[in-house]
Amino acid sequence: xxxxxxxxxxxxxxxxxxxxxxxxxxxxxxxxxxxxxxxxxxxxxxxxxxxxxxxxxxxxxxxxxxxxxxxxxxxxxxxxxxxxxxxxxxxxxxxxxxxxxxxxxxxxxxxxxxxxxxxxxxxxxxxxxxxxxxxxxxxxxxxxxxxxxxxxxxxxxxxxxxxxxxxxxxxxxxxxxxxxxxxxxxxxxxxxxxxxxxxxxxxxxxxxxxxxxxxxxxxxxxxxxxxxxxx
Amino acid sequence: xxxxxxxxxxxxxxxxxxxxxxxxxxxxxxxxxxxxxxxxxxxxxxxxxxxxxxxxxxxxxxxxxxxxxxxxxxxxxxxxxxxxxxxxxxxxxxxxxxxxxxxxxxxxxxxxxxxxxxxxxxxxxxxxxxxxxxxxxxxxxxxxxxxxxxxxxxxxxxxxxxxxxxxxxxxxxxxxxxxxxxxxxxxxxxxxxxxxxxxxxxxxxxxxxxxxxxxxxxxxxxxxxxxxxxx
DNA sequence: CGCGGCTTTGATGTTCATCAAGTAAAGTGG
DNA sequence: CCACTTTACTTGATGAACATCAAAGCCGCG
Numbered sequence: 408x409x410x411x412x413x414x415x416x417x418x419x420x421x422x423x424x425x426x427x428x429x430x431x432x433x434x435x436x437x438x439x440x441x442x443x444x445x446x447x448x449x450x451x452x453x454x455x456x457x458x459x460x461x462x463x464x465x466x467x468x469x470x471x472x473x474x475x476x477x478x479x480x481x482x483x484x485x486x487x488x489x490x491x492x493x494x495x496x497x498x499x500x501x502x503x504x505x506x507x508x509x510x511x512x513x514x515x516x517x518x519x520x521x522x523x524x525x526x527x528x529x530x531x532x533x534x535x536x537x538x539x540x541x542x543x544x545x546x547x548x549x550x551x552x553x554x555x556x557x558x559x560x561x562x563x564x565x566x567x568x569x570x571x572x573x574x575x576x577x578x579x580x581x582x583x584x585x586x587x588x589x590x591x592x593x594x595x596x597x598x599x600x601x602x603x604x605x606x607x608x609x610x611x612x613x614x615x616x617x618x619x620x621x622x623x624x625x626x627x628x629x630x631x632x633x634x635x636x637x638x
Numbered sequence: 639x640x641x642x643x644x645x646x647x648x649x650x651x652x653x654x655x656x657x658x659x660x661x662x663x664x665x666x667x668x669x670x671x672x673x674x675x676x677x678x679x680x681x682x683x684x685x686x687x688x689x690x691x692x693x694x695x696x697x698x699x700x701x702x703x704x705x706x707x708x709x710x711x712x713x714x715x716x717x718x719x720x721x722x723x724x725x726x727x728x729x730x731x732x733x734x735x736x737x738x739x740x741x742x743x744x745x746x747x748x749x750x751x752x753x754x755x756x757x758x759x760x761x762x763x764x765x766x767x768x769x770x771x772x773x774x775x776x777x778x779x780x781x782x783x784x785x786x787x788x789x790x791x792x793x794x795x796x797x798x799x800x801x802x803x804x805x806x807x808x809x810x811x812x813x814x815x816x817x818x819x820x821x822x823x824x825x826x827x828x829x830x831x832x833x834x835x836x837x838x839x840x841x842x843x844x845x846x847x848x849x850x851x852x853x854x855x856x857x858x859x860x861x862x863x864x865x866x867x868x869x
Numbered sequence: 870c871g872c873g874g875c876t877t878t879g880a881t882g883t884t885c886a887t888c889a890a891g892t893a894a895a896g897t898g899g
Numbered sequence: 900c901c902a903c904t905t906t907a908c909t910t911g912a913t914g915a916a917c918a919t920c921a922a923a924g925c926c927g928c929g
Contacts, residue, residue, distance in 0.1 A: 475783075475786055477786075477790050481790070483786050483789065483790065485782065485786065497775055497778060497779055497782070498775060498779050499775075500768065500771050500772045500775050501772050501773075501775035501776040501779060502779070506779065506783065526768075529764060529767075529768055530764050530765055530768060531764055532764055533760060533761050533762055533763055533764035533766075533767050534761055535764075536760075536764050536767040536768055536771065537731065537757075537760055537761060537767055539771070540731050540767065540770070540771040540774070541731045541732050542732075543771070543775065544728055544729055544730075544731050544732035544733075544774065544778075545732040545733075547728060547775075547778045547782070548728055548729050548732060548733070548737065550782060551716065551728070551778070551781060551782065551785075552706075552737065554782075554785060555706055555708075555714050555716065558714070558789075558828055559708050559712070559714065561884075561885090562884075562885070588906095588907065588908090589907075589908065589909095590906095590907075590908095597789055598885075598886090599885075599886055599887080600907090600908085601885095601886080601887085601908095601909080601910085602884095602885065602886075604908065604909060604910085605909085605910080608909075608910085620893095620894090620908095792916075792917095793916075793917070819874095819875065819876090820875075820876065820877095821874095821875075821876095829917075829918090830917075830918055830919080831875090831876085832876095832877085832878085832917095832918080832919085833916095833917065833918075835876065835877060835878085836877085836878080839877075839878080851876090851926095
């Protein structure tokens, strides 16, 4: 795991082609010059809801959660995002202040660019702007669809869905370490912590999963999928 | 209420400044030439989920709902949109097929442009693309925030919220005709039709609102707001 | 005029939140 | 490093919120 600030060369950045495929060499140098790479450890706040937006950022490594604080100090989690899913925030071009917080749920590496510089490039380079728009649209669409999906399901369906989400989409393995607490799962699916735990315990009793603290092993994916679809 | 296909001049379109403020006269003429204006009456389907995206569209008048069909023929309503809120669909640049349906809930007027023409302009005119991106971001952000808001509330809070939404945001009046059925409200807030009706009846009994079929009069906005915030 | 969809109310049952209480794990200061 | 505090996890009991089922009236439309 990378730690601390690293001087990386943009030329060999894996994400270059995705975000900057339609950027000239001069522009890329420009951007690279002002770029700052930051490492956040698990649990650290990357962006705080309400802060002024003055940087454009994209993830290179890790996993983050997007969340919003409602009046009564209850947190709602919008989505979990890994690199490629998360290109700065949805609202960088439409708002002055962040509407959501972003927190690392795994050690994460983020690149930061001055927003004005990015905006200047965007104003001059239409292909770049289109690329950006495409990525932002994709990320946003995913959030909306995922939220609708979850809302259709009942408690156990939602818990099953989250397990499959981590297994299939984030880790691509049947055994993995849950990067989030039971409470965070609850905040994501809109249920209580107790009931998330109860669902997990039931899955365990039914031998659908095995639990060792944060480690989860999905033993019967077919049944889990069934629960997720039915619920 | 306008009916049928109308030959309108783009020069005097109210929305011109919003979408096309950074478009040259030549480009505008180009766009205007290929533009098609369509009128949909209440209930008509404008876009069907799954259809190929080959047009860019924006609303001039009316009110529409965005919805998604889940497997078990249950519809979920994402949002209601009036002009300015709704610039084509979120996914025009990131997907080939519509992920949501759009239906007129009031008589509506929509302008259609060939998507390729718009994309061509977008590729050449960065300011135009930025304007577009800003509008799409705003529209999407609104949907996400509204959905989180609703999710925080209980049944009565959600119903109160919807009433205030129509009153304050859509109609800007305390008395209005509900443009949607009780079932559609239920599909929007994720509750059953019966419970939406029960909540409305209770509000009526408590003299918070008056109901005459589809006509709603908000008699005690303060209490309604209270219910919406508490729930 | 009769059919189907929308609305309404009541009765019943299920699902889920809340409360309570205890264990385990993890961070904190002496 | 150990006592201490806090936070995460777990289970059970209870009640509230909400869905489901049922039945009837209403309205528009062919």
